Amino acid sequence: MKQFTSVKDVANPKELVQKALELKKNPYAHKQLGLNRTLGLLFFNSSLRTRMSSQKAAANLGMNVMVMNVTQDSWQIEMEDGVLMDGGKAEHIREAAAVMGQYCDILGVRSFPGLEDREADYQEVILNAFIKHSGVPVVSLESATLHPLQSLADLITIAEYQQTARPKVVLTWAPHVKALPQAVSNSFSEWIQHADVDFSIVQPKGFELSEAFTGSAPVLYDQKEAFEGADFIYVKNWSSYKNYGAVGEARDWVVNQEKLAVTNQAKVMHCLPVRRNVVIADDVLDSESSIVIPQAGNRVYSAQIVLKEILGNL
Amino acid sequence: MKQFTSVKDVANPKELVQKALELKKNPYAHKQLGLNRTLGLLFFNSSLRTRMSSQKAAANLGMNVMVMNVTQDSWQIEMEDGVLMDGGKAEHIREAAAVMGQYCDILGVRSFPGLEDREADYQEVILNAFIKHSGVPVVSLESATLHPLQSLADLITIAEYQQTARPKVVLTWAPHVKALPQAVSNSFSEWIQHADVDFSIVQPKGFELSEAFTGSAPVLYDQKEAFEGADFIYVKNWSSYKNYGAVGEARDWVVNQEKLAVTNQAKVMHCLPVRRNVVIADDVLDSESSIVIPQAGNRVYSAQIVLKEILGNL
């Protein structure tokens, strides 16, 4: 593996899930692999799970880790080429990325979308600038449009919890109070189509995801119909792709125990953080239905298998 | 030891002090103990000594350390159960704590009181939420009402500097310009009663600490009388417990060399940070009377013995 920014960077996603499950049995077996190797984790946005699980994964591999909250620890970075830098931005991404590439063997980058200009967000300016200018392998820690480390953890979790050879997996939109990226949902839609599952997506009218990621997955509009017989319910809010960035507040889309009644005792997943009783009700999160905590725990092994594959290729 | 949030978590405080003194002689002898173990340090409030001494202690034991400034690095966390999370808080402590417990073998948590609602502060909501939901041992890095790592370091320091079998130790209130927690003073009062000392507390009327912590210790109101023959003067400001959070500005309570005249060449202690000439005068801090720097140095060994005991129990 040479970089990790989407499922397209992975030759065989199914095999990667199996490798992660193997790694999880013996996470400290490869501490020599990361010896004298440095991982730089660059956060243009807040992070809890990604920050901690990536650090832990790198430590498990014996790597040195350096964490930067880019705008807090240093300064504003100019992303546009050819500009006269006489404003508030002190450094250009061309230098910033190249310099970090001098200090790190692998760079992880988190950069959220602005959710105002769809075309700009979907161009993935920051992530691509690091790929272009850093000279080292880049791992997405959630970009404007995708969150592949999350999706890989999701597939690992489904593999661990599935009771049937071909479970039914439903990605359901849920309400929120602010505009959230489509990244987790885009990415899950891409990845899950590489697993042996029946996958469908359900959301209100106007909240359909880009077909570039949902591909041939059935797109439904009736949550109850979608949930029937489901083995896994993946809950996530996203703001509108069509009416870009619009917030969906349809509170009746909250996922609660009552709605799970029609499922096949579905396990409920969410990438976290989750707003309780807005997105998922307490009666689900505090029940056996929820597997959000072990799902978050698997972020360590998704990060670790990715770092291991990249280290093996350096 | 299964957690470390007050002296009540310690089977034998005197023995723990002796173990810490042993450890200090050979601090790198147990680097295998922390191998592949991760300490998460979570700061809801600022920290200098606790931050650095805990990192150092963990490194001495061969542990991996991850530091989070919770609100800077991630987001606001909801502490209340059963609420509809449609406000400014993005994640519930139930998930945050449980997830951190997936990534860390031990969690250290710093969380100060608000000093407005006594009952709420003394319930230790944040610390208890981590204990309840993280699933891993929790170490207090100073909670709303106690600072046991500081108190253990204090007892280590007294053991190192005491000239007599049963020294006289006085905890004296000192003035300040803002409302400070009672945590250090509560905690010192609890711990010191497990040492072979004569202990008393002196403060102005209205600034008495909770008897839950001071127990049977004599409570005096005349600083000069209290200081007579003292071997150790522990100086600390705290805001009022009775008139909860009220600031005490009685400037004549500052500790200076003149006041030390009646002591038995007392050593002066303070947990730091200390406001010079408000709490303690320059003529004390810059003299041989002060042991505040080695006292701060002992924070490494108080943290290290606690981590070592917990690691040994995992």
Next chain:
Amino acid sequence: MKQFTSVKDVANPKELVQKALELKKNPYAHKQLGLNRTLGLLFFNSSLRTRMSSQKAAANLGMNVMVMNVTQDSWQIEMEDGVLMDGGKAEHIREAAAVMGQYCDILGVRSFPGLEDREADYQEVILNAFIKHSGVPVVSLESATLHPLQSLADLITIAEYQQTARPKVVLTWAPHVKALPQAVSNSFSEWIQHADVDFSIVQPKGFELSEAFTGSAPVLYDQKEAFEGADFIYVKNWSSYKNYGAVGEARDWVVNQEKLAVTNQAKVMHCLPVRRNVVIADDVLDSESSIVIPQAGNRVYSAQIVLKEILGNL
């Protein structure tokens, strides 16, 4: 080496450059030297290169590293002696420095000038307070007036790229939009005079550096004349020393390819961050003329040789 705050702390600067070049060939050869040694990196100001390169250098030597953004992670620190600390500052530098010295074997300190009071800035209050009160070796991570880790990296870079035994090196002022310190330029002027080069400085009238640092170096005012036959052009903005802190916006001083025509195919250097098209034009930074990226890369080896020399002396 006992500290590293200016070229004056180095017995033999030329030899140090050679040692750094040796170290670069085999950077992981001395990992035992830093075992159980802790480096504290204290940032009173933002940092990207210094932060990452110092962490990397310390890791290469097997050291434990603790990073503090002083004002974000802890609180405001009082620098003045003898004051009544009843304002906004919670801790005095005397305690803060001494305590950090308890936890760290070496302290790195970054502290920029205010650029309002020249005398105060040039007294290096913060750096000197750490030297005086910490009790451990101090490394400047850029002080108010000097940036010796940068200058050492600059000399390493010139040694790598020089084509002749005695290259011509020109330090040129360039425009900017805000007041920048003189530190990099002062420091480069001092250090370069210990190398076998012909060195001169060129700037507009009123932007001459202090002679305390430029010594006997020719001081020119015509950029074109200065550039003739140059092998290295070191570009840097600095605010006025004479009219202290005044910003120079003379945009015609920008360094572009056209101006390089009269040089001996000069290599262009800059400490970064650089504002493109204000300080240096895209046509230089994106060409073979620029060596700013490997120059930044050498920050690892300048920090590493300094730490190695100090560790060897502990």
